[in-house]
Amino acid sequence: MENANVINAPSKPEIDVRKVRTPIMIGLILGMLLACIDGTVVGTSIPTILEDLGGSDLYTWLITGYLLAETITTPIAGKMSDIYGRKPVFLLGMILFLGGSIFAGFSQSMEWLIVGRAVQGLGGGMLIPVAMAVVADLYSPQERGKMQGILGAIFAIASAIGPFVGGVIVDNASWHWVFFVNIPIGILAIAFTLIKFPKAEADPNAKIDYLGMGSLSAFLALLIMVVTFGGGTYAWDSFEIIGMSIAAIIFLGLFIYIETKVEEPLVPLHLFRNRTFTAGSIGLLIMALGLFGILSYIAIYLQEYVGLSATNSGATLIPLTIGMSITSIGSGFLLKKTGYMPWLIIGPPIAAAGLYMISTLGMGSPQWEASLYLIIAGIGMGCVMSNFIVAAQNITPKRDMGVMTSTMSLFRSIGGTVGAAIIGTLINNRIVIELQQNLPSDVFAVAPHTTGILDKINDLAGAFPQYPTLPVDIIYSYGQSLSYAFVICSVIVLCTLIACLLVKRVPLKTDEEYEQLNLEAERLHEEELAKRMEKKLQKSEKHKGNGSG
Structure with a gap:
């Protein structure tokens, strides 16, 4: 059986992963960085791409295809x-x-x-959950928090800077380089993992759950299309x-x-009998509902309503990622002393308070x-996002580690996608x-009763010159709609506290304790x-008996 310090391969000596895990993690981090950035990098490139390629009726699929x-x-x-492996x-x-x-x-x-974007998405969907699962392979439960x-x-950083990176590339080079820039970084990531990654042997007796793959894929595809096109391309009813x-x-x-x-099974349902896993998955979904709802609209909120320039509104998002990084990394290094529960408890109220404060910004509020x-808001979110996964990994045996981590990542992805759609509908x-x-x-x-009224400000101002404050009144109405949605986001994020309190408080396991967990799971x-084999034999004998009768 494997533990956090050695990886066994049949007929080969044990590999001390402590000697190779740093280059492994560098390769995985590079891959994860690319996948996260590419989820959002295209947004600022779309106008230039449309000007070059046309196809404005299809452009939403640049983002939806990748996400799907x-x-x-x-x-x-x-x-x-x-x-x-x-x-x-x-x-x-x-x-x-x-x-x-x-x-x-x-x-x-x-x-x-x-x-091309869809193929990128297929690859990106493999990189993030595998990177998170490898942490459990290479580090003991008491060390995992740091990584x-x-x-x-x-x-957090990659998701937030994606639009900025796309804008810089488009402004200084061709939009094609939004995609070509991935190549040298990706090759470097492959090089690190090829050179140092311990080889894993496939299980020759493994059975693939193709029916589960097909039905889950169909469900997720339909869900993504419902939240993407509902309320926009098609009415909700x-x-x-x-x-x-x-x-x-x-x-x-x-x-x-x-x-x-x-x-x-593709997703063992027995995982959901574990309170920590279930609460953590729901908590990630709820937190992502609020987080991605904010990320989807904060830039336009700061530009159109608060009055910041495009550059300044993009720069203002940096503090969100700084806040998340401070507590995400800081809690990881302190986890051995504090455990994960204090961070899970203080995170949602802090994040909710920050989001509510954002809703109080007015026209002309200073950038600071x-x-x-x-x-x-970022400080509160950073307390929670990674610690849900640490808590679940602490009580999950190695045989289920990959599917557990990817399932929690899936809940977070669904929360982000649904959150953006919900906030758009609220607005x-x-x-x-x-x-x-x-x-x-x-x-x-006579005015449009949707956010499309922003495109009609000049027309309405010209048609009704007797109302000189009309442009300001329209922008104020739009800003107040976003403020209302951000208040809802803050309430949603605060609800994460319920899931946090349901997480079972379990001390971080030692190598020996985790080894016992793996043995018991096996x-x-x-x-x-x-038991299943015995049931099959009994069924077979029963059919034989009926046949001979």
């Missing part, structure tokens, strides 16, 4: 890494990611660019959205049924005020009320397989 492929791949990659899954992910980057960079049409904290900080929602529920039910029947509130609903309160009745009667797994 990444979300589907994440849980599958975790299980495959448990069966075939982390290295081959990570390398396959890097190859797909680089292949998609090259394809996207050379694209001469919007359709081919979308295909998970660093990975959490990288996730349209036939398309209702139909996809019903189909998603059916595939989810089918997936759960399949997982109760197969020998090697926005930065202060964002750093407070569109609230702006109707704000416009009715702040605009003259004759203007309100024993229970063998017993379960023996």
